[in-house]
Amino acid sequence: FRYTRNLVDNGNGKFNLMILCWGEGHGSSIHDHTDSHCFMKILQGNLKETLFEWPGKKGNGEMAKKSERVLRENQCAYINDSIGLHRVENISHTETAVSLHLYSPPFNTCNTFDQRTGHKHKVTMTFYSQYGERTVCVSTRPDAPG
């Protein structure tokens, strides 16, 4: 019972366009974007984006927050690895949220980061559905956010 990633279009291999559906209280881990461009648009509800600095080489301390903002319906955001890392969350306990994400080039692995220590962990991302069809669950590993 977490947010779902639903692939809409794979742009002939040049990009991934997907819709993320966030239940109340759902949030992503802190993650990078594997050298790709990432655009996000809020279609419904609100999402809070918290930007983080990349952790130092030792990764031995609380990660530093750069900024945070709440994105409203129809607002857009952009991020790539040179800008930093982020966590995206639906902080509402009453409303769901829906966002549209465009990644170019497409990627299916990224790193998630432990906010307390900066330690990173590579994860493979999976889709809840593709082109409207439910994807059969293969692995039980936690998948990364958008």
Added chain:
Amino acid sequence: LPAGLSQWFPALEVLDVSGTGLAEMGAELLSLPCLHTLLAKNNRLGGPGSLPKGLEQAPLARSLRVLNLSGNRFAEVPPALLQLRELRSLSLGGNRLHGIPPDIQELRSLEFLYLGGNFITAIPPELAKLPSLRYLVLCDNKIQSIPPQLAQLHSLRSLSLHNNLLTYLPREILNLVHLEELSLRGNPLVVRFVRDLTYNPPSLQELAGRTVKTRNVPYAPSDLPESLVRYLSLASNCPNPKCGGVYFDSCVRQIKFVDFCGKYRLPLMHYLCSPECSSPFSSASQSSTSQSESDSEDEASVAAHRMQKVLLG
């Protein structure tokens, strides 16, 4: 709510009155025998009259499956709500709750419970008596500890604890074999080995009780005052597999870390009967910290491996 509701729409199954400014819901609801879903979020409910009087006897109490009261002003879970024996899904997110009543266990059919975004400070062990509970959301509260009994929620698939005041988790959390998701971020979980030095030496009564239990000294209720018979029945077994000991009130609290292969170190609270008791693979609690910090060879390592897949960042 309009007075003629049940006469005009006797077959009503789903009613959504969210965002209407309602401060009360009255008897108009009671005779809707088919109503299984009631959505009343973002209103002004929370005071007296929020739920209709006579709810427990009404057909509604047997038909209701889904109730969403999130975004209201409830400071406590209304007792009438606990009569909804067929309720599968309850949301009280974003209210003003300071606690969860032990009688929550009356909601025997509950599968989904959302209590995120309140001011809850503690979880009653009775919450663990909900046999069908699959999703439990307690994020964004002020919870300081999780009762070990929560490990009895055998059906639990998803547990949301992020943004609370937890410093450790009970060791028993590793027993939730069906858990698929666990969120813990935003808690002040201890990251370094913590030695609990406040070990209060056992009282004479405790020492005598321990001896009676471990040496199997026979006794009958006629031999002892009732208070001591009761005391002896409260012995807890030391979880150290090499120790067959018991303890009553005096125990060592020891935080050990379960290391999820470098991804995450979860501090888990162990209760042991004496400072000499410890995990088979770590030295006694007074020695160097580096050995004691890693519990990866403990009998919990199998459970830890499972939990590794479950932790959400």
